Each structure stands twice: as C-alpha cells, then as structure tokens.
Amino acid sequence: MVDSRLPAGRARPVRGPSIDRNSFEPPYYQLANILRRQIAAGELRPGDRVPSEGQLCEQYGVSPMTVRRAINILLDEGLVTATRGRGTFVRPLVLGTATFGLQALEDLFNDAHTTVRFLSVKTAPATPRISQKLGVPADAKVIFIRRLLSNDGEPVAYHREYLVFDPTQPIVEAEMGITSLQGLFEGRGETVLKRGDLTIEATVLTEEEATLLNATPGRAAFRIEHIFFDFEDRPVSWGWFIVRGDRLRFQATVGVRREGEGRS
Amino acid sequence: MVDSRLPAGRARPVRGPSIDRNSFEPPYYQLANILRRQIAAGELRPGDRVPSEGQLCEQYGVSPMTVRRAINILLDEGLVTATRGRGTFVRPLVLGTATFGLQALEDLFNDAHTTVRFLSVKTAPATPRISQKLGVPADAKVIFIRRLLSNDGEPVAYHREYLVFDPTQPIVEAEMGITSLQGLFEGRGETVLKRGDLTIEATVLTEEEATLLNATPGRAAFRIEHIFFDFEDRPVSWGWFIVRGDRLRFQATVGVRREGEGRS
DNA sequence: ATTATATAATACCATAGGGAACTTGTCAAA
C-alpha cells in the first residue's frame, strides 16, 4: 500500500493518473479525459468542486492554458459549470442537455442496400401553404418531387419536396433539386444552400403514405420537416420525410459521454 | 469562388469588420462571429478557404491563440473543417450534423402550468423484461410508478417508471424515485444518478394511454424510453414517457447557427 | 519520367506571464 503520511505542502506526487508526455493525445485532451473519468467514476460527484485551475496546473504539471482548454471541453459538454470567483463544479444530471442527431437517418440513406426511387417530378401551382413556406406568390409554379426510399426492397421512407421554380434556369435548378439530398448527407456539392431548419414530429401514416410504404394506415411514423435557405436567405426547398416508426429511432445520452468525442 | 491568387503583399487595410477592444464580448468571440457572419453572408462559401491563422492574426491584430480559439468554435459547430498543412475550409451543409436537444421536453416539465399527478406507486414482482433491463433477478421486487403530467389541466404526458428496490433503505429509495424527475430537469439534487440513455420512438396511443391522456386511441405520440445508471454503472431506473404528438416537437438548425450561442 | 529530398506554408500544441472581473470572507468603522 501507499504511504499516506505525506509531507504537507509541495506538489506531492499525485496518486492517480497523470499526463503521458509521449502519447499522441495532447495534454489538454488527456486532462479532460482524466477529469471526465473521475466524474464517471464518482470520485467527483455532482455538486463537488473541481480543483481550481492553479491546483490542476501544479498537480499535473501543465500550463494554465492547457488546463483552461481541458475545462472548456467539459464546459461545452455540460458536465461542469464554472462561475467566476466561485469555482468550477460538477453538474448534476440535466435531461434538457441531452442531444441527439440525425445519424440514424443518415445511415438509412448511405446504406448500400438503400435505393431511391422517384415517384414523380413535375411542376405544379403552389398551394397557399406552399407559397407561404417558400415565399413565392400564390399559384406560382413550383417543382414537386416525390421520392421513395427502400431498403432491400422494403420501403422505409417517403419524401415530398417543393422547390422554387426559377424560370431563368429551369432545368439546372430542377436537377439540383433532384440530386440535392444525396449530397446533403455526404457533404459534397450543394453550394447553393446555406442554412436549414428541421423539425421532428410524431405522426401516423395516411392512406397514401401507408400504401406507398407498404404498411397499414394509422401506423406510427416520424415526420421530419425541412426547409432550406440559399445565401440570400430565401427559402429554396420545403418538404418532409415520412419514416416508418419501426425503422427509425433516435438515441441520446445524458451525463457522462463516451470517451473522446473529438470534433470532426 | 474566391480567387486565391492574391497579390503577395502587405496586410492591406481590411474593408470590413474589426475587433472592438472596448466591447464586453471577448475578441475570440467577436472573431468567431465575424467569420460566421461572412459564411452566412456568402462571402465565404462552402469549399472556400478561410484565411490562414497567420493572416487572421495580422488582419485583426490578435494573437494566434485567440485565432485558434475562434476557429475552434466554428470547428465545433461543424461549419468548417481544418487539415494540418492544408488549410481551413468552409464546409457544405451536412444534414447529419444537425443536433436536437431535449429542451422542448424539459420546458414541458418546467412550465409553471404543468402539474404532476401520481396514478400509482407500488411494489411489484419484476417481469422478465424488467429484470433484464434493471439487472435484477427474476421476480425480484421493483417499485412501479405511474405519473400523469398535465398542462393547464390538459394531460400531455404519461410516465411509467420501474425502480430497483433496495430492501436496506426501502422508504428513502422510494421517495428518491418519486422526486427524481423533478430534480432531473432542474439540475438540483439527484446525486444518485450518473448517466442516462434515452431512446426516442414514434408510436401510437394504446387504449389505456389514450384514456389517460384524454385522447383517442391511435393518435400519434412520442415514446421516450430512459434508463438511468448509478455511479456503479448499475441500472437504477427504467421507464418511458408517452407524450402526445401534438404537444411536442424537436427543432434544430443545420448550417449557420444563430448569433452567439455561448455555453451555459 | 520517376523518385527522392529539401523548403515553405499550414494547422496544431504548449509554455510563461500578466491582467480583469467576480465572489467570498474578514475586519474595522459607523
């Protein structure tokens, strides 16, 4: 066992993890992981105080900037809160901080077994709702696209999309719209769009959707509405996905996250 | 596209925004906003190169660390990508980067007009499914709680929760469970729980749920399943919320975010 | 022509040091 009669004072050798100078992981990253692990292990509990920046500097032999950066990471993750003049404290579990992404939906698209079939591509006069959403005059022409996404032949998602119709370059614009979604998930192309707003709702399949998705009406489904804007902040595309509820689920974690979730 | 064959010379006076030294916003924050605004305005388009760190230093008269921090923010937001030795580039819109929060759910709880009613609090033998989820022996006693959340008298969510029953401190444990949810959203108390996993599904109301929620069966609803772990990583609470679909929606933005989303 | 090597540019990372703003507690004065 370890001798606990430590001489007072003097940055005593920390019994526990330390920074590995020969690792590929930079010190700030290691330190963040160390602290996160201590929280995960319960050595630091909600409400507890995290050692001050000065203490951490001494303790791990790193510079203030490095400590700050490590703490900033935990701050971003919502794991701790810091108040100037008071200290840094471990935050209790807060459900509202949980986040989830569209990774599951993206996977659905990028799955090699997933195919996209166009049900229709045509122009149509805008309904009041469409004209409102896209900011075009009533009865203006819009491009209307319907897609069906199937996985191994089994339909899983139905997509409706309305695109503004630009008479100056009609064909190109339409083709952009057609190919747009593929690129959207991949990150290639699509230099036309600047911003998008997304909304997720729970809904049930209508008759039409049910027949297309090879299911019975009234089944549970997600409705993911989207609207994209161009660089002049004008709406370009409005539409929504209908995804069978049994084919999609979103997951989130609250509290201590998995180790090392670097940026992309 | 921006012409990158710039005349070699001389940090020319930048026509455009600059850092305000007398502002409350720290320089790194201002710089991040400037760049974000340039992306939002289309001055920097997807695929374009962001000026190098050195250039930004000169241009805005700040130190490298400050620049790095600003860029880190954009990196975290998924707005740009950086590769060592190559440069930093504006990223096209990627749907997968959209993140949704459970803030909406939290708001539902913390609304002053929301009240919680207990339908039942009792112990029951664990079904196979419960024993599996909570990691307790089959037929072990568990605490079973049913809650009904109403907003202005109108029921919006139904909650079932199973808690492990600790014979050593039965009453305290039970009460912890009862009060747990309140604290979970607020961030007070609840030093018992370390981590939680959440799953969000689309579903339709069963007969029972419909009558409780004062709606008709077959209506759309969210099913938010949760499982919480203690500091020994043992499951403590398993259950799920059934939230009326017309009372909850999740929203997110992809691409350029609103100005200034600091940490909490 | 192809391959290796040097060079520059770049994003990264860390150190050392100092200052500003806020909170808390103590102690003296009213």
Place this chain on the structure above:
DNA sequence: TTTGACAAGTTCCCTATGGTATTATATAAT
C-alpha cells in the same frame, strides 16, 4: 447590528513565443 473597505481566491481572457506534424511544392538525383 449594519455598513463599507479591503484582501484573497477564483474563473476568465489575452499576448508573445516557440515547437511539432502534416501537406504541398519546388528542386535535385536517379
């Protein structure tokens, strides 16, 4: 008892400087 000033501790923030790893490019050698 209450108020006010002060000091210490803390989180923040920035500057200045230098080093490392990777990439791209130009140059030399094969």
